[in-house]
Amino acid sequence: MTIQWADRAPTSGQPFEEGPRTSCSRSWTGISVEVVDLHGRAGWHLEDLRSQQPRLTAVLEEIGGRVEMRLAPPCPAPARNSASQRPDGHLTFIPAGTPVWECAGRFRYIRRVVIDFDIPALTARFDCGLEFPSHFVPRLMFSDTRVQALAGLLADACASPHLDSRSYGDSLALAIVYNLFRPALAARQKRGGLAPAQLRRVTARMAESLFDPTSIEDLADMTGLSASYFSRAFKASTGMAPHRWYLTERVRRAQRALLETNDSLAEVALASGFADQSHFTRAFRTITGASPGAWRKSREA
Structure with missing residues (x-):
């Protein structure tokens, strides 16, 4: 949606004058990035930043005014030069398709970077096992100094004309993804299990x-x-422990063979990965509580 400017708060049907802006964009593994520089005029700024993919918006600089992110357009328009004591810059994360409005009163300059995440591509890229949430929730104007710093570096890489910045950009992109989504993974691991x-x-x-x-x-x-x-x-x-998992899977394979073939117990033992029939019998009894012969006979009855 077009940025809207006016000398007073926007009203329905009123024409708006677009202020000066510059932008650059680039894609890396699993993400696309756009850096926008807005130069203010004596008016209101209002823009819908929704995306068809999950999006992180990082406001990197605010000069002469404050930027707010809202899930609905403000009415009336935001107060001029808000006296908020929060530090410059903030982050907003929204799920795909979620309306989010960037708004500000009179200001001189805003620099922001928006990062769209291709979750299937990132899932394939993160072979180390980072698990993305099944459902995302909006997070408005939160602070994370690490992600904020990485977003600033990624914005600089986006504007860089050097071709060799791809590997550098990929590294920054993966670092942002890890730091942004790791709380869900950390919470799961804190409970003791694997993702x-x-x-x-x-x-x-x-x-x-x-x-x-x-x-x-x-x-x-x-x-x-x-x-x-x-x-x-x-x-x-x-x-179960990994050793027990292996043992259980071998016994399950043996159970199928006992039911589906007429092989002897010794043949089933070897086909299921056991050293001999004696080892097979001990393991089978440990897992099922019965010997292989007795188990097979009970199923044939």
Whole structure:
């Protein structure tokens, strides 16, 4: 929506004069960025900053006035040169399609950067297991010094003419994503479990290595956790230690073979990854409470 300017508060049907502005835009892995510089006139500024993707707006500079972010256009217009004691600059995050209005009274200069997030692309990019929320909620005019600083650096990278700034921009983009969305991940890990994406990747690797188990250290590396923390988190998520998970999956494979084939117990044991029938019997009894032969017979009855 076009920026609106007037010498007094906007009214319905009134023509508005657009003030001077410059902008530049650029895309990096999973994000698109636009930096806008607004040079004020003696009027009101009102702009709808909604996006078709989740969006972070960072107000980087405010000179001669204050910028406010609202979910509905103000009526009447915002007060001139608000006496708010908050520090310059703030962040606003909105879900896709959510109206959010940037408004200000008389001011000299505003510099902002808007960052749109391509969640599927970021999910693929964050192979380390960052789990994005299933539903986003608006966060208006909040402070995060780390994200604010990263947004400022990303704005500078956006305006840079150097072609070699892509890797630098990608790094900044990923740092912003991590710092913006990590509270949800941290809260989940604080409860002791793995994030769903982490658990899916780990159990997929374990299923592929059923007969030659992946080490705890290698599984932990997939999640960025220490081996000891990973073991605790895995148990909190699945109810069993990694070793027990492997054992249970082998027994489940053996159960299918016992029901679907006429193979001997020794043949089922070897096909399910057990060293011998004795090992198979002990493991099967541990998991099911019955011997393989007794379990098969009870299902055939």
